[in-house]
Amino acid sequence: MKKILIIGATSAIAEAVARLFAKQGNRLYLLARNKERLTAMATDLTIRGAEAVNYASIDVNNFYDHSLLLNEAIEKLDGIDIVLIAHGTLPSQKICENDFGTTLKEFNTNGLSTLSLLTHLANYMESKNHGTIAVISSVAGDRGRQSNYIYGAAKGMVTIFLQGLRNRLQNSGVQVMTIKPGFVDTPMTVDFKKGLLWASPDQVASDIIKGIDKKCDTLYTPFFWRYIMLIIKAIPENIFKKLSL
């Protein structure tokens, strides 16, 4: 039985992961914004086999609540073996280009809130010399593109922060895994036309569980995104800047 904290637990990807964790009989603590959905999810995960499911609501942009909420979670779980951070929003690039207030809000949600949560969690886990920190970033953070560089820059910030954190925690026994999904069919992408490259939340969830077990540093999911991004990153900037991506 593992003690697992999931932040942004009502996200489609996080819920799919939570179901797999529940099936293994683990103890879960869920943090998310929507209390009604949390209540329903807790009942569902208990039926699916979780040892216990507790939850509390969080707006990740209320940074000053983080310490208290995380301490409550740690106390209720009686420690942490695994934490998954999964919340996020996909901003309108066009609105952000014209309104820095929106950009700032999106940076708080997709970047700085995660850094704040990780600051508390990393110190706690480092003090115990134990645990896995898994965070959903994105392939969008690998290279800036005109169509979504606000979201990409926020995710890129998370990716770089996690690289440094992994390096710092290397000798403490704490695993830090950066999860980089490609296109996933979730409420976040409801308006997008779907095609061959798209994955389901269940596929991504299964990769995340396997990645944690294998102690992966960086998980591209599905796997082929590692190769797509290798190519994207290899294109020289003087060519890349002329592409409509």
Ligand SMILES: NC(=O)c1ccc[n+]([C@@H]2O[C@H](COP(=O)([O-])OP(=O)(O)OC[C@H]3O[C@@H](n4cnc5c(N)ncnc54)[C@H](OP(=O)(O)O)[C@@H]3O)[C@@H](O)[C@H]2O)c1
């Ligand atoms: N879908 C994709 O193609 C894709 C690709 C790469 C990376 N990702 C990343 O995968 C993660 C999961 O996203 P998803 O695709 O599963 O989308 P999703 O189902 O739309 O989930 C997003 C979650 O973030 C929560 N959230 C947003 N703002 C919040 C706030 N201020 N406080 C607390 N919770 C907040 C939402 O809560 P509410 O329901 O209360 O709004 C929702 O539970 C995100 O980090 C996303 O950036 C997704």
